[in-house]
Amino acid sequence: MSTVVDGVGKAIGRADDRAPISSLLKDNLRKVFPDHWSFMLGEIALYSFIILLLTGVYLTIWYQPSMQEVVYHGSYQPLVGIPMSEAYNSALHISFDVRGGLLIRQIHHWAALFFMAAMVVHMFRIFFTGAFRKPREFNWVIGGSMILIGLLEGFAGYSLPDDLLSGVGVRIVAGIIESIPVVGTYLLFFLFGGQYPGHDFIPRLYTFHVLLVPGILLASVGLHLVLIFYHKHTQYPGPGRTNDNVVGFPLFPVYTAKAGGFFFIVFGVTVLMAAFVTINPIWAYGPYVPDQVTAGSQPDWYIGFVDGALRAFPNWESENFLGHTWSWNILIPCVLMPGILVALLLSYPFLEAWITGDTREHHLLDRPRNAATRTALGAMAITFYGILVINGANDIVAQAFNLSINQLTWFTRIGVFVFPPLVFIATRRFCLGLQRRDRDLLMHGRESGQILRLPHGEFIEIHTPISDDEKAVILAKRDIAPIEAPPATDENGIATPGLRAKKWRAKLSNAYFGENVKRPTLAEIEAAEHHHHDEVAHEIDVLHEAGAPIPSELTD
């Protein structure tokens, strides 16, 4: 026995007298987790978050959240003698006069980008595999909220150095707040402690960034993980995998090593990125001055879709009869559009459950093709989002492809309505096609590509049956039939309560599932297999009679 193991054993023994550690360990040490690359996306988000907490604390050691004006005297020559805020001064100090400070800043920024990207891709995985279904709806809501909160947190952090680039971003947000009806002006004055930019905003943003939001995120991450632990992880369909079991490797030791090791890999890659690739070179932008701007200014990618919408939206503004201003050109793209998007996102599991009427627990993941309409909706949402992100960089895209901003703006304005439905239709068709192919594979096996000419001149293609592993995956599909609208009145002539909602539901249900390809029943498969068998037997007979050699594909 190694001393380390002995020591841990003794420590647990002592702790056990004071808290029921062993009872906890007994149930959980060998907890089973299934293996799949797509299950690592959430891990990347989690580890990036831990890296953010660690590096963030280091940054707070030197960072000064103050808008007080100071004159720079640090070792970055081009800025010496320039007046700037203490915040910017301290961010420069971290970058040039704290050894390893730049590294920490860059790790922090890269980790923030990975954190957001991992959360978003993780969400795609959850969505397309239906992992959000009962009993995991609450975790979907927590996850979706974390993306939103992460976005605000990232924006806040990005603004802390108070450089010219991020300062312009804050100016834009202030302008957006001003556009909010009735309370906008007051909100602006309360948030900024008076007129823009004032001298309160950076200190307030700092508390938000290092205390309030990390606290909320930490609590959310904790709850998210507790629920994952309690629900046990979902798994993909396959041989031996059912809705009632979970097949994989134990938490200890395999996942301790794999997941623990993966933390170090994520951390290592982030550090190497920070070592080699400069991110957010604040010294190149200069200090924030409210009447200066850098050309081609870009927010971090996760803000891009709002910026893209803001750029493309027509310049509508109107006044109400009291002379108040409605800034539709800002309200719709920056407040309404993201609001609707978030509401749809957070409520999706409940909408889908209402449409399917499905109240069962789901622990076996859907293959995206089997939920054709859901998959198509997801693809449609991604298209919508993607077009806006691209338009968020329209000046750069225009330059790169030699287009005019005008052309691009119109492309976005029209494209954002045209492309998502097209992608929806194409994706849905594609999924239904795959469903059909699956059905064929079950019924008739796979075309081997081998053409056989029978002695009497007929050509046949040899079909080989698919393996049990493949069958297990395809047969895991559970069909859902569209719900029918109830009659307006029951047999006693009494009006059906909530008829309109029920009719809507029937319509949606039909749109969702009306065209789904039914999984064959076992009887159908058996019949098909018999038929196939007979056919092969017949072919062998024919070949035999003709005295021709019999290919091995037929006899296997």
Added chain:
Amino acid sequence: MSNDHKTDIATTGIVEGDIVEFPLPPHHHRLTDTDPRAARRAERQVSTMFILSGLCIIAFIAAYIAIPETSYLNLGPAGTIQTSNFMLGLTFGLATLLIGIAAIHWAKKLMSDEEIVDYRHPVGSPQEDRDAAKAAFDAGVAESGFVERKMVRRTLLGALALFPLPLIVLLKDMGPLPGDSLRHTIWRKGSRIVIDVTGQPLRPEDMQVGSLVSASPADLKAIQEADGDQNARAKASIILVRMKPSDIVSEQGEGWSWNGILAFSKICTHVGCPIALYQQRTHHLLCPCHQSTFDLADSGKVVFGPAARAMPQLPITVDSEGFLVAQSDFQQPVGPSFWERA
């Protein structure tokens, strides 16, 4: 299947197809399970990575001591980079990465890779627990008298409803009320217009046709120092352009320009970015943030982009000493729209 609750197809649409279960495929042993030499090799690989990781940490400390943060490394096309950033990141990153790769290699090659099966149980509490919880709750409610003692209940709810108000009221002093501060800038009748960078007052002769100057009121510096913030600057910055008087199509007010010299706010009416991209041929001013474009020869009108309102024009003239000055403050609020703007 524990989850195959009896369901009614007509209302739920769920079709319970036949459930076919396939057994777990047989386990295949790895080379490291069967060949002790392969296992030892894997063990050596893992340990080597741990050792290398430790060496990287030592290298990190050496680099921390040896490399001053003022030294730079030229990476050719990838640009110049702080040597200390590069070396510290490289050593620490590799040390971290090696631990990760070693641990996963260990798990994959040497720990059991036989899949094990665990069973799920319905997630919710069993019915007897629900009943017991409800009974406990009901007992508590009954003992508290929350239902019968209406007066206590109602006054409690009333008190709790008022309780958060101080927390909201206290927020009032987060900032002053807007008042009419958004309607004014520090421009006044006779404010001298100075070049922003140098602080030099401007005469009309200093500006050639086609030129653009970023400018501000002469007293901006003093006001900014007194206020200790950049609020005045954020609203008062202007641009001056000079064009042929015959090119001017329209202005926001009669006599607001001086011999083809026009002054406009520099703050975009969309969401407030400062603007300085000017095409002298078309007299177009382009905002770099969302590409709103304003025609300065035609009252600063929006010709393209998401901004809804023309760029506010500052009426200017020339004072007795021949310097450019403002005739008054802006006649409308500068910057983004707001609810009370009108």
